[in-house]
Amino acid sequence: MVTGLAIALVLLFAAGAARADDRDVVAASINQFIVPGYERLAEEAGLQSDRMTGLCAEPGEAALAAARVQFSALVRAWSQMEIIRFGPIVADNRLERMFFWPDRRGIGLRQVQVIIAEENPGALDAVTLRTKSVAVQGLGALEFVLHGAGAETLAGADGAFRCAYGSTIAGAIETLAEGVAADWLAPDGIAARLVDPSPDLVDYRSEAEVWRELVGVFVHGTELVRDTRLNPFLGSGDDSEANPRLAPYWRSQLTLASLAASMEAMRSLFVVSGLEEALTGDNRFAAGAFIFELDNFASAIVGIDPDLEAALADQDMRVRLRYLVILTRSLQNIVVLQIAVALGVSAGFSALDGD
């Protein structure tokens, strides 16, 4: 297990031109949110791996239920961290291997079904699994294993291959998460570069670029939730266009739990980093508005039926789901038009959102 000690030392002795306050925000983002978040993800993936091993060794309803419960913890842990879309997680297609979404044409799903139907032995080995499509090695594939058509076989001997495949996936996720956490903890790694940007570096040459990365988490995180999680299943037009099967994690009914976790993570990062405090004077209102809307999101999503088919059939819940979309837009506007500007990050539309 990795620890935060190495990075704490790096930060303690870091020297450079950055203002202390700025550096504190960056260091807190890393030490209080990013590193513990990936460590937690690795732990949840390790537990998932244990549950799968247990299920495969002694198949049964109770063991299957335990594996499914752990899957929900794993999805929450990832949904918190997926708002971070820079650094080690984007190297080596890790982001896509962890969770390939959206999978618009269901290609990943078909590949997973073929692996299970043909009992492809290559999918049972972590090394060969990695050479396969990104869509068959992550949370989407594991969800199908645990909740897709035929998942009930996991409780008996007929599900042996399916279980072993799920176990391999869980192990791959654990390895991936540990790798990401280790990269964040490397003494001369990304954490040191973010804290001490320098013109000599390839990725972070100035404090402005670091701020841009950090503020970008909120800009792109709110957009991600809206454009790839909510809108696709809600449809842009009238309610007849809604299709719960276009939602991520609909099979496990974890769609809303995942969304809530991503938005909670934005709140955590915003608060623990000290960004909230860094906004002073009139800009405090922008910080307040951001938190207010995040809290609105959290209250609105509570009580919506996790079974999206049922939720979409209910007038009140449909309205609340659409309200979530409005909130993501409002949150993104607050970040782009107020917070980014207040922090001196060029909200300039080319730089933050180029083409």
Place this chain on the structure above:
Amino acid sequence: MWDRRTFMRAAGAGFAAGLLPAGAEALERAEAIIASACLKPDGKFGVVLMSETGRIISALDLPDRGHDVTQCLATGRLVAFARQPGTFAVVLSRQGEGLATIASAPGRHFYGHGVFSPDGRLLYATENDFDNAAGIVGVYDATDGFHRVGEFASGGVGPHDLLLSADGRYLCVANGGIQTHPDFGRTKLNLSSMQPNLAWIDRDNGTVIAVQGLPDVLHQLSLRHLAAGRDERIWVGAQYEGPQDQIVPLVGAASPEDGFAFAHLPDPVTVQLANYVASIAALPGGGEIAVTSPIGNIAVILDETGRLLSVKALKNVSGVAGTRAGFALSTGDGVFRANQQAAAVMPGVEFDNHLFLAG
């Protein structure tokens, strides 16, 4: 190229008289005009026409955010395209009056770039056949209300900029390789498997005569913007979608016969471009190429052998156009800088990615 006298004749006295004094003065001095999509001070998206020194001649509202502009050299008319995944293109006169709006076909959206045939009769636009994740070049009849008369495959996914070859026979399309679908906004759907290329397409029949791909290690290097250089070469500016701690080449040049080759910029300059070239432009007579990066806050000028000539620092610089006086630059903060002149600041204006030099 349209000169000022032709323009004044075409525009008629009524137009010049109707301009505000500052606008009329800008027009009087204008030799060529520069067009740019922008966010205006009133908070609306639009397209502005400026003199080469950055004096605004006209501003026209667009239905939503625009991207690049192109021009018919036979009639002088301009077309401003919606930014992807937008569905409109607005035809405007060289005086900035809106003439028509082209709507994208069902199942298609624009990518933001287009080019006219040399005789001005046809307009080609990069488009997305989004349900099939296929790049398309849409063909419009500019002599007949810009009706869509056909389309052909762009030779790749996510076509962005396109240009005519030097002899006017081929279209060179930068297939950026990035799959998007309007159901998911602007989300990049295939970063792990993208395969960008440059495709050369026979305009007469849509045949792809050459496809220039990249080595596997650069499969996440999105080829996006183009500028015509000397010797029938087309210059390419790229954006890297891979890990940001890697140094990859971002500028290159290609011809159908000789293939694609990267320019060898010094690593520190490549690093400053921050894996993101927003725009690329050539001087009208050729010889020099400029690329911009609003992330690195620089414009880099090279000669056509790929040798570095200069690096200009300018915050949030993105738009660039080659004018007879050198390169003009624009920024997301409303700064316009003609070559070797003091920067003009237009408060409240945010220039979008591209400047287009209109004849």
